[in-house]
Every structure is written in structure tokens, then in C-alpha cells.
Amino acid sequence: MNHPIPKPDQYQDMREALRDLCGSFDSAYWQKVDHERDYPEAFVDAMAKAGWLAALIPEEYGGSGLGLAEASVIMEEINFSGGNAGSCHGQMYNMGTLLRHGSDLQKKLYLPKIATGELRLQSMAVTEPTTGTDTTKLKTTAVKKGDKYIVNGQKVWISRIQHSDLMILLARTTPLAEVKKKSEGMSIFIVNLKDAIGNGMAIQPIANMVNHETNEVFFDNLEIPAENLIGEEGKGFKYILDGLNAERVLIAAECIGDAYWFVDKSRRYANERVVFDRPIGKNQGIQFPIADAFIETEAANLMRFKACELFDNNQACGAESNMAKYLAAKASWEAANVCLQTHGGFGFANEYDVERKFRETRLYQVAPISTNLIYSYVAEHILGLPRSF
Numbered sequence: 001m002n003h004p005i006p007k008p009d010q011y012q013d014m015r016e017a018l019r020d021l022c023g024s025f026d027s028a029y030w031q032k033v034d035h036e037r038d039y040p041e042a043f044v045d046a047m048a049k050a051g052w053l054a055a056l057i058p059e060e061y062g063g064s065g066l067g068l069a070e071a072s073v074i075m076e077e078i079n080f081s082g083g084n085a086g087s088c089h090g091q092m093y094n095m096g097t098l099l100r101h102g103s104d105l106q107k108k109l110y111l112p113k114i115a116t117g118e119l120r121l122q123s124m125a126v127t128e129p130t131t132g133t134d135t136t137k138l139k140t141t142a143v144k145k146g147d148k149y150i151v152n153g154q155k156v157w158i159s160r161i162q163h164s165d166l167m168i169l170l171a172r173t174t175p176l177a178e179v180k181k182k183s184e185g186m187s188i189f190i191v192n193l194k195d196a197i198g199n200g201m202a203i204q205p206i207a208n209m210v211n212h213e214t215n216e217v218f219f220d221n222l223e224i225p226a227e228n229l230i231g232e233e234g235k236g237f238k239y240i241l242d243g244l245n246a247e248r249v250l251i252a253a254e255c256i257g258d259a260y261w262f263v264d265k266s267r268r269y270a271n272e273r274v275v276f277d278r279p280i281g282k283n284q285g286i287q288f289p290i291a292d293a294f295i296e297t298e299a300a301n302l303m304r305f306k307a308c309e310l311f312d313n314n315q316a317c318g319a320e321s322n323m324a325k326y327l328a329a330k331a332s333w334e335a336a337n338v339c340l341q342t343h344g345g346f347g348f349a350n351e352y353d354v355e356r357k358f359r360e361t362r363l364y365q366v367a368p369i370s371t372n373l374i375y376s377y378v379a380e381h382i383l384g385l386p387r388s389f
């Protein structure tokens with residue numbers, strides 16, 4: 001039977017197949033990995049084996065060559081099933097940088113193995129502790145010496161390193177003082193984590209609010225073979241920006257999956273829970289906030305599919321991708337709040353999953369881009385207001 005939330009659409013066959021797979025990882029599974037701060041290895045393996053995480057890899061490299069719309073449905077369905085796509089979304093989109101800017105040799109070397117899941121490219125190291133959102137001031141350096149680059153510096157909040165074979169690293173190759181524009185002089189590299197950790201790279205896991213494996217990273221004369229440079233030296237920041245629209249839309253889809261999960265969970269509970277001799281959902285004070293959360297989610301969903309359509313037709317979609325991420329992260333957070341309130345005390349009990357999903361969806365107002373930075377993008381690039389930083 002088709003599920004009423006979200007409404008059936010042109011991706012229904014895909015949704016059904018994903019619901020079959022995701023359905024075998026039930027609420028008890030996600031509660032256990034959350035409780036034990038464990039990595040959902042079996043789930044990620046199953047998703048990779050079924051080919052879902054290779055959706056965006058072209059067929060010539062062993063992927064399914066699907067569009068962003070289909071890829072976003074995959075992320076949405078994971079979260080709508082009660083799971084957390086944050087454990088594996090990097091595997092879907094980090095390879096985009098390699099696909100767009102890597103050499104033929106690099107693509108042939110890595111992409112087919114990423115497509116099968118034999119190699120995991122789950123990590124992307126951009127953020128640094130002292131510079132945060134002000135990325136162009138990052139202090140990690142990569143200095144070319146012969147056929148190697150020597151890397152020194154520090155990163156923070158770098159996710160899934162312990163469950164990845166490869167990591168994309170952004171580092172400065174020309175000092176800030178020597179470039180015309182601050183966005184120039186940074187480069188990206190592919191780091192083989194098995195070789196690097198313990199040989200110039202060290203990690204320190206960060207205990208945090210959600211079950212999200214993320215780390216501090218320290219580089220002390222890490223040697224990277226020069227052939228691991230992706231694209232041209234000095235253009236790394238631009239390459240990272242090129243991948244952001246797809247990332248924003250996929251995260252938006254995760255939020256939409258969460259938001260529909262919260263709305264569905266709320267409406268079911270509101271119909272079942274009887275207090276004062278009637279279902280609590282009979283009270284407008286309960287049903288209106290659920291209706292409001294649903295309306296906001298539907299609106300965010302329209303912007304998400306608008307961004308997908310533009311992206312899949314190779315049209316500019318910076319505004320739509322950012323606005324989809326903004327609307328979806330807001331809708332999922334508001335739906336989470338409504339769901340917790342609808343459940344009363346039971347919302348706090350682990351077994352209902354509400355408190356876990358509430359924590360998980362909160363992240364998306366901060367990472368991978370915080371809401372203020374989306375406001376500033378729209379203000380400057382769409383509305384023509386002065387740049388504020």
C-alpha cells in the first residue's frame with residue numbers, strides 16, 4: 001500500500017525498493033547503534049551492495065548514473081525509514097569532486113571501487129578550529145617537495161574518517177599573502193587514510209550530541225604523493241564550491257525525510273493516544289501544529305525538487321539549493337519540536353525514537369552550512385545587498 005506521507009510520486013518504484021531494504025533495519029537497530037555510539041556498518045554495507053550509494057557515479061565507472069533527484073530520494077527514504085543518512089551521505093557525494101576535477105587515471109583508479117563500496121570515500125576535510133566558516137583563512141599548508149606534498153596543520157569536525165579509506169583534503173599551497181584573491185592558492189588532495197594515520201596524520205574522536213563519528217585531525221609532516229593532487233594546484237577552493245549545490249540538496253532531502261517521519265509519527269500518536277476520554281489529535285492545540293509542520297515540509301519539498309530539476313538540466317541552481325537546504329532544515333526542526341510535544345513525556349523515552357531523531361535533525365541548522373551563511377548568500381548573491389564579511 002502506498003504511504004500517504006509523503007504522497008506517491010514518479011519515484012514510487014524506487015521508494016518501494018528502498019523501503020524494503022531500509023525496513024530490515026528497524027527502530028531497535030538504530031536505537032542500539034545510537035546507544036552504543038556504534039557505526040551502522042551492516043546498514044551502510046547493505047546500501048552499498050545494493051548500489052544505492054553509487055547513484056551519482058556514471059555507468060562507465062560502475063555506478064547507476066542517476067540524477068540528483070533520484071539520489072535525493074535515496075537520502076530522503078533513509079531518514080523517512082527512521083534511519084540516519086548522515087552515516088553514509090559522504091559516500092554518495094564526496095566522489096563528485098573527483099568525478100568533475102580528477103584526471104582520467106584517478107577516476108579509473110578510484111571510481112569503480114567507490115561504486116562497489118570496496119573503497120569508501122566518506123570524508124572531506126575543510127573546517128579548521130581557528131578559522132571556522134572563514135574557510136579562505138585556513139592554516140593547513142601543503143608544500144611541494146619533489147614528488148610529494150608535505151602537509152602541516154589541523155582540522156576539526158571531520159566526519160567518518162574511521163569508516164573511510166579515502167579523504168579529500170583542502171589545504172593552502174600558496175600563502176594567503178601571495179595570492180591576488182583569497183579564494184586562490186588552495187588545493188585539494190586525495191588522502192589514503194590507511195597510509196596516512198600514524199604516519200604524519202593523527203585523529204582524536206569528538207564526543208558529541210548525536211551518533212556521528214567525527215574527529216579532530218592533526219597533520220605533522222604528512223607526505224602525500226604529488227599524483228594525489230586533484231585538478232590544478234591553487235584551484236581547490238573553487239572545486240569544493242562546485243560540489244556544494246549537490247551536497248545542499250541531498251542534505252535538504254534528508255531533512256525532508258526526517259520532517260515527514262516526524263509528521264507521520266505525530267499523526268499516528270495523536271490518533272491513538274487517549275486523554276480526557278478522546279484522542280489527543282481531536283484537540284486543535286494538537287492537530288494544528290502537526291498540520292503546520294506538514295505544510296512547511298510540503299513547501300520545502302517543492303524547493304528541493306525545483307533545485308534538483310535545475311541541477312539535472314545543468315542550469316544554475318545556487319539560490320534554489322541553498323533555499324531548499326534552509327527551508328528543509330527549518331521544516332524538519334519545527335516538525336521535530338511538534339513531534340516531541342505531541343508525545344508528551346513519551347517523546348523523551350528512547351524507545352519512541354523521537355528524541356534520537358530530534359537530536360539528529362538539529363545538526364542540519366549548523367552543518368554542513370549554518371543558517372546564517374545561507375541568509376548571507378541570499379542577501380548578497382540574490383538580493384544584491386553589500387557583502388557583510
Ligand SMILES: Cc1cc2nc3c(=O)[nH]c(=O)nc-3n(C[C@H](O)[C@H](O)[C@H](O)COP(=O)(O)OP(=O)(O)OC[C@H]3O[C@@H](n4cnc5c(N)ncnc54)[C@H](O)[C@@H]3O)c2cc1C
Nearest residue numbers: 124125126127132133157158159214366367368370372389
Ligand atoms: C557533527 C558535525 C559534523 C561535521 N562534519 C564535517 C566534515 O566532515 N568536514 C568538514 O570540513 N566540516 C564538518 N563540520 C563542520 C561544519 O561544517 C561547521 O561546524 C560549520 O560550517 C560551522 O562552522 P563553525 O563550527 O566553525 O562555526 P563558526 O564559523 O565558528 O560560526 C559560529 C556561528 O557564528 C555564525 N557566524 C560566523 N560568521 C558569521 C557572519 N559573518 N555572519 C553571521 N553569522 C556568522 C555561524 O553561522 C555559526 O552559527 C561538521 C560539524 C559538525 C557539528
